[in-house]
């Protein structure tokens with residue numbers, strides 16, 4: 648059974664004690680198994696408090712981030728690559744101390760709109776850094792997820808095929824592909840085929856909709872996505888991610904371009920996401936079972 652996760656930005660924009668308490672308690676109360684916490688700046692975490700609250704609530708955790716221009720390991724600039732490796736290792740330490748077993752996001756480049764394509768040397772350099780960070784992460788039983796995002800947020804991994812190739816270059820068992828329906832809807836020619844092609848290399852999954860609001864209210868064929876996840880035997884975490892400028896602070900609002908609020912009631916959004924996800928997964932599993940029925944079987 649897949650664990651169901653929730654991105655903390657549906658509740659809070661940062662990580663003060665009050666925000667940590669709110670995000671952790673509400674996520675657990677609404678029945679999720681995993682809380683994904685943004686770690687763009689890993690210094691925001693009160694590690695002991697966060698770990699204690701997560702443990703008390705019975706929640707597993709994931710840290711997510713993108714690098715920035717000064718820490719861009721795909722830049723080919725040795726100083727930025729060193730700074731990026733140090734940032735990623737810092738996040739690995741925070742994840743280990745919080746008890747998180749997954750770090751995901753744009754770990755391989757800056758999280759920004761690029762004005763030029765990446766270079767082969769830049770991508771190879773990023774893969775070397777990720778391989779070293781992956782080795783450190785493995786010692787703490789942490790998996791790294793290379794999130795495939797759209798062209799306005801990186802120039803390195805925009806499609807599942809690119810992420811598969813990148814993970815093969817990295818060649819570490821704990822470095823996997825992270826797919827997100829919102830980004831796939833922009834870049835893939837066929838999102839179901841992308842999930843099938845990724846197969847066992849899929850380590851983490853984000854749901855959402857085309858406008859990043861309520862599930863099922865956008866233009867993405869979510870039933871087909873859930874069927875593909877079930878059919879391919881994906882057993883990892885499925886995390887709902889949605890953003891509103893009512894909650895999200897800087898710098899995410901600007902980088903993600905959240906100029907409209909698709910919701911303002913976190914509680915209602917999240918309750919709906921849980922019901923929708925459970926219902927879709929149930930439909931997908933029943934669909935798979937029904938498709939294999941033979942005459943006379945019961």
Ligand code: MN
Nearest residue numbers: 794827853888
């Ligand atoms: Mn995502």
